[in-house]
Amino acid sequence: MTTLAGLPTVLLNFGGCLDLTKRNTKSCETGSLEDFAISSNMSNLKIKTIPYVNEVTCIDWKDGIKNIPDNVIDLILTDPPYGIRYKSNRRKVKHKSMKNDDGLYWLNDWCRELKRVSKPEAHIYVFCSWHNVDKFKQALAEYFNIKNILVWEKNYHGSGDLFGDYAPQYELIIFCSNGNKKLNGGRSSNVIRAAKMQTDNHPTEKPTNLLKFLIGKSTNKGDLVLDTFAGSFSTARTCKEMGRNFICFEIEPEYCRIAKRLLNDVFELSSLF
Numbered sequence: 001m002t003t004l005a006g007l008p009t010v011l012l013n014f015g016g017c018l019d020l021t022k023r024n025t026k027s028c029e030t031g032s033l034e035d036f037a038i039s040s041n042m043s044n045l046k047i048k049t050i051p052y053v054n055e056v057t058c059i060d061w062k063d064g065i066k067n068i069p070d071n072v073i074d075l076i077l078t079d080p081p082y083g084i085r086y087k088s089n090r091r092k093v094k095h096k097s098m099k100n101d102d103g104l105y106w107l108n109d110w111c112r113e114l115k116r117v118s119k120p121e122a123h124i125y126v127f128c129s130w131h132n133v134d135k136f137k138q139a140l141a142e143y144f145n146i147k148n149i150l151v152w153e154k155n156y157h158g159s160g161d162l163f164g165d166y167a168p169q170y171e172l173i174i175f176c177s178n179g180n181k182k183l184n185g186g187r188s189s190n191v192i193r194a195a196k197m198q199t200d201n202h203p204t205e206k207p208t209n210l211l212k213f214l215i216g217k218s219t220n221k222g223d224l225v226l227d228t229f230a231g232s233f234s235t236a237r238t239c240k241e242m243g244r245n246f247i248c249f250e251i252e253p254e255y256c257r258i259a260k261r262l263l264n265d266v267f268e269l270s271s272l273f
Contacts, residue, residue, distance in 0.1 A: 017191035074223035115143035123218035144176035233259035
């Protein structure tokens with residue numbers, strides 16, 4: 001493979017990437033629905049007294065997060081608005097524009113609150129695009145140790161300038177730590193290949209096998225995962241399958257209704273809308 005001098009290391013080594021599109025690829029730890037029931041029943045009093053746990057919560061992140069106690073979150077895994085006024089023109093279902101995507105005025109307040117609710121050894125994964133990755137990095141670095149930038153290589157590319165630009169086929173995931181916690185399952189590549197979701201639940205829905213891999217690397221059964229921009233609650237559904245607890249906020253009632261339907265077939269959830 002040709003090495004291009006001057007390019008960030010994170011953008012190289014596609015030949016040795018972790019390929020989640022292969023059928024025999026497994027996450028570090030998957031868990032079962034039975035495991036989830038056990039871990040839920042064995043949750044300690046602290047989990048039971050935290051609001052919004054394992055609920056479909058239709059609320060803006062800044063209103064919901066202020067009710068979360070300090071130092072209770074084991075993992076933050078979220079796909080925030082990228083501040084680029086994103087709108088997909090390739091989906092059969094046309095979604096309306098996403099809220100909070102008209103700028104990053106909320107970014108510093110958001111990072112400060114993430115720090116407050118995180119446990120001392122929490123991990124943080126934040127999806128973003130190249131457009132504003134420097135701004136996300138700068139804001140997150142005020143509160144967390146930035147360990148790496150993972151590259152999610154997609155099995156498709158976006159549109160845009162068809163003749164004057166390269167086809168976009170990846171997104172970035174900023175990986176941060178609030179301490180020195182080790183990853184489960186040893187060291188993995190920072191380039192991960194995962195196919196897009198074949199659904200229209202949300203315009204930026206992330207692959208559940210990608211989420212499962214990240215959750216498995218950074219949590220254990222019974223841990224508490226926070227997603228402040230839940231969309232169609234892919235993080236919640238993945239946590240449910242893996243025996244993790246979750247707190248997920250989503251401001252759009254329509255996506256909350258979709259999430260409730262998708263989650264309802266496994267266990268009953270109370271809803272705040």
